[in-house]
Amino acid sequence: MNNNRTDLELITSLVSKGTRILDVGCGNGELLQSLKDRKSVKGQGLELKQERVNQCVSKGLSAIQGNADSDLSLYPNQSFDCVILSQTIQATNNPKNILIELVRIGKKAIVSIPNFGFWKIRADFAIYGKMPITKKLSNNWYDTPNIHLCSINDFVDLCRELNIKIEKTIVLSSNNTQSYNGSPNNWSNFFGEEAIFLIKS
Amino acid sequence: MNTDQNKFPCSYFTDTKPLLLENGTSIDELTVAYESYGKLNQDKSNAIIICHALSGDQFLASKNPLTNKDGWWNRMVGSGKPIDTDKYFVICANVLGGCLGSTGPTSINPSTGEEYGLNFPVITISDMVNAQMRLIQHLKIDKLLSVIGGSMGGMQVLEWAATYPSNILSAIPIATSSRHTAQNIAFHELGRQAIMADPDWSGGNYIKAGTNPTKGLSIARMTAHVTYLSEASLTKKFGRRLQDKEEISFGFDADFQIESYLRHQGLTFVDRFDANSYLYITRAMDYFDLEKTHRKSLTEIFEKTNIKFLIASFTGDWLYPPSENLMIVRALSAGGADVSFVNIESDKGHDAFLLEEPEFDDAMRGFINSVSTEAKIL
Numbered sequence: 001m002n003n004n005r006t007d008l009e010l011i012t013s014l015v016s017k018g019t020r021i022l023d024v025g026c027g028n029g030e031l032l033q034s035l036k037d038r039k040s041v042k043g044q045g046l047e048l049k050q051e052r053v054n055q056c057v058s059k060g061l062s063a064i065q066g067n068a069d070s071d072l073s074l075y076p077n078q079s080f081d082c083v084i085l086s087q088t089i090q091a092t093n094n095p096k097n098i099l100i101e102l103v104r105i106g107k108k109a110i111v112s113i114p115n116f117g118f119w120k121i122r123a124d125f126a127i128y129g130k131m132p133i134t135k136k137l138s139n140n141w142y143d144t145p146n147i148h149l150c151s152i153n154d155f156v157d158l159c160r161e162l163n164i165k166i167e168k169t170i171v172l173s174s175n176n177t178q179s180y181n182g183s184p185n186n187w188s189n190f191f192g193e194e195a196i197f198l199i200k201s
Numbered sequence: 202m203n204t205d206q207n208k209f210p211c212s213y214f215t216d217t218k219p220l221l222l223e224n225g226t227s228i229d230e231l232t233v234a235y236e237s238y239g240k241l242n243q244d245k246s247n248a249i250i251i252c253h254a255l256s257g258d259q260f261l262a263s264k265n266p267l268t269n270k271d272g273w274w275n276r277m278v279g280s281g282k283p284i285d286t287d288k289y290f291v292i293c294a295n296v297l298g299g300c301l302g303s304t305g306p307t308s309i310n311p312s313t314g315e316e317y318g319l320n321f322p323v324i325t326i327s328d329m330v331n332a333q334m335r336l337i338q339h340l341k342i343d344k345l346l347s348v349i350g351g352s353m354g355g356m357q358v359l360e361w362a363a364t365y366p367s368n369i370l371s372a373i374p375i376a377t378s379s380r381h382t383a384q385n386i387a388f389h390e391l392g393r394q395a396i397m398a399d400p401d402w403s404g405g406n407y408i409k410a411g412t413n414p415t416k417g418l419s420i421a422r423m424t425a426h427v428t429y430l431s432e433a434s435l436t437k438k439f440g441r442r443l444q445d446k447e448e449i450s451f452g453f454d455a456d457f458q459i460e461s462y463l464r465h466q467g468l469t470f471v472d473r474f475d476a477n478s479y480l481y482i483t484r485a486m487d488y489f490d491l492e493k494t495h496r497k498s499l500t501e502i503f504e505k506t507n508i509k510f511l512i513a514s515f516t517g518d519w520l521y522p523p524s525e526n527l528m529i530v531r532a533l534s535a536g537g538a539d540v541s542f543v544n545i546e547s548d549k550g551h552d553a554f555l556l557e558e559p560e561f562d563d564a565m566r567g568f569i570n571s572v573s574t575e576a577k578i579l
Contacts, residue, residue, distance in 0.1 A: 042539065050544050057511065057541045058563040060571025064530055064542040071534075079537045 007194065008034055010170050010177065011086060011110055014198055015039050019081035022046065022106065024068050025088035029056035036061065044080075046071060069093045072101035083109045087194075090114065091145040096158060103164055103201035112196040115171075117151030117189040136193060152189040159183075159199060168198040209266055209302045211236045211259055214339050220297075220332060223325040223494075230311050233336045234302025235259050235294035238278060239286035241340070247578050248342045249284060249569075250333060251293045252350030252357035255425070255482055256474060258301045261293040262286070267301075267473040273555060276562075283566040288578065289346065296357075297332040298324045298482050300475035304332075307408070307475050319405035324481060326353070326489045330360045337368070344368055346576060347569060351375035351554040352521065353482070356489050359529070362510075363495055363502050371509040371572040373565070376518050376554045378525040379499055379532075380490035385520065388428050389483040392421030396476045405477060418476045419467025426466045431517040431550035435459060499532030506533075509575075510540040511568040513561060515553040541568060 008031050015021065017039050023032050026045030029052075035041045045063030047053045056063035066074075068085070069092050083106030089095045090113060102109035114136045115121075124132035131141035139146065150158075152171070159166055169184040170177055171192035178188065184195065212235050219227040236259040241248060251261055251274070262278040264271060278284045278291055295303035298321070306321040313320075337345065348361045348369050355377025362372045378385070396402055399417030403410035427435075443449065444461040455461040495502050510533055514526035523544045533540040543564045547553040554561070 044539065050546075053541075054543045054545070054560050054564055057543050058567035060567045060574070062509070062539050062541045064534065064540060065544060071531075074531055074534045076535065076537060 006172060006177070007086060007112055007196065010172070010196055011084060011112065012038055014110055014168070014170075014196070015041060015082055015084075017041075020044075020079075022075070022080045022083045024072070024083060024085045024102070025091075026052075026056060026061075026063055028052045029059055029061040029063065031084065031086060032056065032061045032063070033059060068098055072098065072105060075105040077104055078107055080106045081108065082106050084111075085109065086112045087114065090147070090149045092148065095148045095150075096162070099158065099162060099164065099199075103199060106200075108167070108198060108200045110196060110198055111155075112194060113150065113152070113155055114146075114194050115152045115189065115192045116149040117153060118193050119190050120193075122190075152184060152192055152195045153186070155195070155197065156183045159197070164199050164201060166197055166199050170196040172196070209234060211302065213302065214336050216335050216339070218335075220328070220335065222322055222328045224323055226322045228297070228304055228322070230304070231297075231332060231335060232302065232304045232308065233294050233297075233332055234299075235292055235336060236261060236263060237293075238262055238291040239289050241290040241342070242578070245340075245342050246344065246346065246576060247288065247573070248290045248292060248337075248340070248345050249347045249349060250337065250345055250361075251278070251284070251291060252329075252333070252348065252354035252361075253293060253296065254350070254352035254354050255486065256422070256470070257354070258299065258473075259293045259295045260301075261291070265473070268469070276555075276557065277565065283562045284349070284569060288573065289569075292336070292340075294333050294336055296329045296353075296482065298329065298478060298485060300478040305475070306477035306481055316408050318408065318477060321477070321481060323484055323488075325485050325494075326356045326360050327364065327494055329485065330357050330364060333357070333361075334365060334368075344370060346578065347371040347373060347572060349373040349375070350377075352377055352551065353486050355521075356486065356491075359491055360489075360494075362506065362508050363491060366506055366508055369508055370576055371511070371568075373511045373513070373568065374526075374529065375513045376515055376521045376526070376551055377529075378521045379492065379529050381487050382525070386487045388424060388520075389487055391424045392483060393480050395420035395424065396480060399476075402476060407476070413471070414476045415468075415471040418471050418474065418479060419464075421476075421479060422470040422474075423463040423467045426463060428520045429550055429552040431519065431548055433517060433548035434550050437548070438462075499529065500535045502536075503533050503538055504536040506536065506538050508538070509572055510538055511564065512540065512542045513545065513554070513564065514543075515545050515547045515549070515551070515558070515561075517548040518551045518553060520551040 021041045021043045032043045046066045121132040169180045171188040172194040216231045262272040295301040310317045350358045355374035358374040396417035399414035401412035402414035439459040514523040530542040
């Protein structure tokens with residue numbers, strides 16, 4: 001199982017059966033399909049690339065082309081039971097605004113991020129003094145879509161600033177996953193490669 | 202063209218209960234000419250209605266008796282096709298105001314015993330949909346699995362969804378708009394003026410006068426046809442190539458292939474379409490404005506709707522461009538509707554929805570399958 005699949009499995013586990021879901025940045029619908037098959041959700045996808053939207057629709061998944069930065073404002077308050085933003089927030093123009101929107105339109109939201117505080121990234125930068133390239137963050141600084149990377153601690157700080165409640169955190173490292181009720185501890189910011197947050201306003 | 206009703210080999214439904222129209226008048230005897238494909242299942246849950254466009258007809262997937270050509274959506278509808286007639290019962294009715302058997306300007310007005318001509322009331326998209334609803338009630342179908350249509354067909358789909366939300370499970374408006382724009386109206390006005398400028402139109406009474414405004418109608422068709430294509434498709438298909446000659450003629454014959462093509466389009470159209478019908482139907486499209494008819498914003502019209510929507514547009518369509526379709530998508534999303542939107546990369550212009558676009562077919566197939574799975578149709 002690669003990391004991406006683990007992320008998908010864990011997010012699926014956080015979603016309640018039969019709920020109404022919006023997957024922001026749904027790609028070709030892998031997560032939506034998993035949620036439909038295993039949690040019988042009523043899912044909607046929002047995806048930047050039309051080609052991927054078309055792929056979703058061909059599979060019988062509901063999806064529209066749209067931009068997380070500009071199109072979340074379309075949706076009414078609390079119109080979804082849960083809004084999911086998987087491995088996408090770091091690629092948006094205004095993560096703060098998106099976070100506000102997520103908990104506005106969703107009764108709950110699930111956000112997963114690659115952790116820039118991960119020790120290998122720190123070490124990489126400390127030793128080479130160059131923008132770190134890892135398996136998860138494999139682009140060069142000049143061609144990366146990830147323009148707003150953050151660490152687990154950064155994310156927790158922003159939630160605190162916005163009065164967003166972190167109900168649950170799952171921290172993934174290469175060989176294990178650790179769940180926390182509420183925010184994770186400081187060690188996760190060092191050892192965690194990725195984190196999944198269940199949040200609400 | 203011959204105006205005899207029942208001359209077209211298809212099904213007919215006649216309703217003597219008057220159909221009240223949006224303009225306040227009524228049609229006292231309504232006839233709906235329609236074709237159907239596939240079989241209606243026991244619990245009548247597999248019916249799909251397909252609404253045709255301006256120059257379309259009920260011969261969706263069967264040989265057109267006037268042109269002897271395959272149905273206009275043969276590619277999409279049939280056994281094993283995206284709209285699979287092995288699974289679904291597909292209905293396509295000639296629109297109210299049309300000229301292929303449904304009540305329209307060429308029909309006999311029961312109160313005078315003569316053809317309606319310009320005495321036919323000005324109808325709207327919503328009148329067309331109400332006529333189709335009569336047919337659906339006659340067939341005793343409570344719930345349509347889907348209502349599908351492109352262009353003017355898409356307008357009817359939107360009207361269906363707005364007026365009869367509890368009678369449809371899903372809706373697929375394609376390459377359409379929630380209202381006619383100034384540009385849309387402008388092109389239609391060109392067509393109408395061409396028809397009415399033809400002396401053979403005889404003030405609309407050409408049937409009585411024994412004339413036929415074929416010149417006017419064919420110019421209307423030529424104008425409209427250009428709006429269905431795109432510069433890219435015209436360039437690809439014709440460029441500046443000459444028709445059967447090496448050099449330009451320094452005259453006004455059809456030197457260029459595009460001229461010859463358009464003339465052919467115009468000429469063949471008059472064999473299968475009635476000029477007054479063309480006036481009435483284009484008018485119905487111009488009057489189409491969903492928000493105005495329903496006195497609500499698009500979002501309010503579809504707020505909390507249970508209908509599952511698929512909206513499709515084509516990048517090369519400048520008549521009903523993606524932006525117009527996206528406006529509907531946004532309104533639906535804002536109303537919390539279950540909506541999908543595909544924008545298909547194509548340089549074929551508005552007509553792309555009728556042509557070979559595999560990505561579009563896949564989206565149609567996927568969407569309809571998911572709707573029928575949810576409705577538990579095997």
